[in-house]
Amino acid sequence: MKDKKTWDDLIGAITVICAKILNKTSSEPHINSVQIRILASMFWKSVDTLRAIQLLYSANLPIQAQALIRILFETRIDMALFLRLWAEDPVAAASRVLDTMMLQKIRQQRQSDFRGLDLVAGAPTPKQLLNDEKILIRKHGKDLAPRMQNNGFTDLSVEARARQLGLSELYNIVYRNLSRNIHNTDYMEHLGPRTSDPDRWKQYEDVRDHVALSTAIACTWRAAWFVDSLLGSELIDPLIQCWKDCVAFEHWAHWPELMEGTIPSA
Numbered sequence: 001m002k003d004k005k006t007w008d009d010l011i012g013a014i015t016v017i018c019a020k021i022l023n024k025t026s027s028e029p030h031i032n033s034v035q036i037r038i039l040a041s042m043f044w045k046s047v048d049t050l051r052a053i054q055l056l057y058s059a060n061l062p063i064q065a066q067a068l069i070r071i072l073f074e075t076r077i078d079m080a081l082f083l084r085l086w087a088e089d090p091v092a093a094a095s096r097v098l099d100t101m102m103l104q105k106i107r108q109q110r111q112s113d114f115r116g117l118d119l120v121a122g123a124p125t126p127k128q129l130l131n132d133e134k135i136l137i138r139k140h141g142k143d144l145a146p147r148m149q150n151n152g153f154t155d156l157s158v159e160a161r162a163r164q165l166g167l168s169e170l171y172n173i174v175y176r177n178l179s180r181n182i183h184n185t186d187y188m189e190h191l192g193p194r195t196s197d198p199d200r201w202k203q204y205e206d207v208r209d210h211v212a213l214s215t216a217i218a219c220t221w222r223a224a225w226f227v228d229s230l231l232g233s234e235l236i237d238p239l240i241q242c243w244k245d246c247v248a249f250e251h252w253a254h255w256p257e258l259m260e261g262t263i264p265s266a
Helices: 004-025 034-058 060-090 092-112 126-140 145-151 158-164 168-181 187-197 196-229 236-248
Strands: none
Touching: 004 034, 004 236, 034 092, 034 196, 060 092, 060 126, 060 158, 060 168, 060 196, 092 126, 092 145, 126 145, 126 196, 158 168, 168 196, 187 196, 196 236
């Protein structure tokens, strides 16, 4: 991949800023807000995922990193939609996220026949979990609760979530391609170098990796912007400088939906 050091520098710059923002979410008074703790958890997942992507690229495993870039894209979308719900009703937004996670965990336990609960001290019993599920189904309704289990707190597919935020093109071209590449039945990324012209394949890999890393960094940057804006925008200047450095990089993918400007609306 061309200019690997510059990609590492860009990832390093945004992760340093993210670490400062994460530290701030753990301080008073922010730590006392359930909503901020939820948003910070989503943000923390984004930052750790970007770090993992960097490790995989360092180990020359770009294809394996693609699954994590999908996670970053989904988390960036969920953070934006959580903020929208928060603006409407902070308590309901937090409850929706927490209830969804609980419904999904209970379904997971039921599918494994509740095996392993006895290995964890103080774990709830199957009866307790099933009772909690009944309460949540009564709260959200028999129609909505199963959809929350399937689609998450937004009750929307990833495609529909992306559409709501004006990210359909990024979803259709980047996310869908990454989804195809990670399937166990798709070996093209490994077959290609052995059957194609080496120079042409190398050119493809460079374009693929530049788009993938641009998407990963942009999603993390946007997540950082969301949280910093909520906490008072103390790191707005380094965030803007980081973005300028990204878009000035010759191998940055100038994808329209990655280039929404420094002050995002969604």
